[in-house]
Amino acid sequence: MLLEKVCPVCNGLSAVNLLCERCKGTMEDMGRVQDYTDPYACQQEINDGINYCLHLFKCKQCNSAKRIKISKISL
Ligand SMILES: [Zn+2]
Ligand SMILES: [Zn+2]
Numbered sequence: 078m079l080l081e082k083v084c085p086v087c088n089g090l091s092a093v094n095l096l097c098e099r100c101k102g103t104m105e106d107m108g109r110v111q112d113y114t115d116p117y118a119c120q121q122e123i124n125d126g127i128n129y130c131l132h133l134f135k136c137k138q139c140n141s142a143k144r145i146k147i148s149k150i151s152l
Contacts, residue, residue: 080151080152081151081152082127082128082149082150082151083149083150083151083152084109084130084132084147084149084150085147085149085150086106086130086132086147087109087130087147090150092106093106093132093134093145093147095134095143095145097136097138097139097141098141098143099136099139099141100136100138100139100141102136102137102138102139103136103137103138104134104135104136104137104143105134105135105136105137106132106133106134107132107133107134107135107142108132108133109130109131109132109133110131110132110133110144127149128148128149129146129147129148129149130146130147130149131144131145131146131147132144132145132146132147133145
């Protein structure tokens with residue numbers, strides 16, 4: 078039987094609390110990077126890993142964005 082790994086953040090199982098490196102403000106989860114089209118990003122870079130889900134976080138205060146790898150978990 079094949080166990081499917083899922084991203085706990087995408088599935089609402091857990092939330093990530095991230096502080097902005099620039100202003101220490103709250104970074105907000107903007108969803109998976111795949112859901113966004115970034116003309117500057119290389120295609121390979123935005124591919125989902127088997128063990129990771131790539132999320133885009135954006136600071137509410139200074140608008141700086143960051144990509145975070147979320148470890149997928151087996152249900
Ligand atoms: Zn995810
Ligand atoms: Zn910030």
